[in-house]
Amino acid sequence: MWFNQPGGAGYGRGRGMGRGRGMRGGWGYGASMPPLPPPPPRTLRIAATADNDQGLNAPISYRFARAPFIVIVDVKDGKVVNVQSLQNLFAGGAGGVGIALGQWLLSSGVSLVMAPRLGPNISMVLNQAGVRVETVPPGITVGTALARLGLVA
Numbered sequence: 001m002w003f004n005q006p007g008g009a010g011y012g013r014g015r016g017m018g019r020g021r022g023m024r025g026g027w028g029y030g031a032s033m034p035p036l037p038p039p040p041p042r043t044l045r046i047a048a049t050a051d052n053d054q055g056l057n058a059p060i061s062y063r064f065a066r067a068p069f070i071v072i073v074d075v076k077d078g079k080v081v082n083v084q085s086l087q088n089l090f091a092g093g094a095g096g097v098g099i100a101l102g103q104w105l106l107s108s109g110v111s112l113v114m115a116p117r118l119g120p121n122i123s124m125v126l127n128q129a130g131v132r133v134e135t136v137p138p139g140i141t142v143g144t145a146l147a148r149l150g151l152v153a
Helices: 097-107 120-129 142-146
Strands: 042-050 069-076 078-085 110-113 131-137
Touching: 042 142, 078 131, 097 120, 097 131, 120 131
Parallel strands: 042 110, 110 131
Antiparallel strands: 042 069, 069 078
16 A cells, blocks of 8 residues: 555554554553562562552552552562652553553562552453452552561561
């Protein structure tokens, strides 16, 4: 077809043609987040999304992929060895937010997610990768959720 030829008008619907969702050539989930370095050996990396950046004291958000913050907790031998609170740059995206956040979590070495509920897109990504998902009530702190699940002493 004429629009797929070199020098054609470029009205195709493929990626990068400016006719996709949100951003040119992408899904529209906003700025990208570089993945975290992998966790140390024999360390469980846990993710939860939260309403603020207070680490273990942050309340777990009702929404997962569009929550304002992501709390990453590394646990080794029942003890918290590292906590990071990061702004969720995917939260304001136009579409594909669940898939984008799920892929970021996987690339950052997360093996357990705590959440009140997950959308279908992020559920699919995490399930296919074998990430364990634990249901926790919204509003409790990340630290309380870890204790209730028996992940920390």
